[in-house]
């Protein structure tokens with residue numbers, strides 16, 4: 001059943017690349033404060049779904065509503081949309097010649113035209129939220145991969161997004177650095193952030209997700225609380241996938 005007031009409401013979403021239809025009519029609603037985890041085999045369409053939400057990819061059909069706004073409308077301000085939907089990628093994409101704080105405050109200063117002092121106050125608060133206030137002056141090359149990813153998260157948080165999209169945020173990290181990024185995500189969830197996450201961190205999904213959505217072949221096969229998806233999946237395809245990743 002759809003929640004009464006979803007923050008993100010995706011209906012009948014379709015996406016084709018040439019003749020290949022990779023999203024075949026996705027219906028997904030995300031409520032305020034919810035952490036929804038997308039899982040599924042490689043190529044099932046998880047990243048494409050995320051990227052349609054902030055128009056990094058153009059959907060071929062269907063509708064997406066975000067916070068009362070029609071995302072797929074021609075007239076929408078895409079840059080404003082992307083500020084309100086923070087996205088974290090596998091690669092951190094920080095500017096190497098700018099400090100952590102410089103990276104986090106760049107859009108505040110250049111796009112939102114905030115005065116330096118205000119931008120730095122907001123930027124420091126964002127770095128604080130990911131446990132990196134003490135690294136504000138460090139350059140990306142002086143930070144671990146996990147710290148760089150947390151700077152990238154802080155950069156998105158500084159713009160006060162209503163929703164955060166995560167596309168395999170820990171996949172590029174050495175195993176010992178994954179925990180710090182997951183902790184930052186746990187803290188964001190505790191602070192009430194709405195999050196749509198694509199990740200292979202199944203243990204984290206089990207622990208932190210409000211809902212797990214299993215995709216295969218461009219459709220949602222099954223969704224439910226993590227206990228259902230990982231403990232007693234209803235569909236054979238879910239069962240097979242979950243048992244394979246467990247192995």
Ligand SMILES: Nc1ncnc2c1ncn2[C@@H]1O[C@H](COP(=O)(O)OP(=O)(O)OP(=O)(O)O)[C@@H](O)[C@H]1O
Pocket residue numbers: 017022040041042043044045046047048049
């Ligand atoms: N730019 C593109 N051009 C053509 N095909 C694409 C493009 N981007 C993605 N695809 C195809 O769309 C399908 C879905 O890809 P997508 O990256 O969304 O899957 P995914 O579930 O996120 O996979 P993974 O877990 O491997 O990242 C795949 O078959 C992929 O090859």
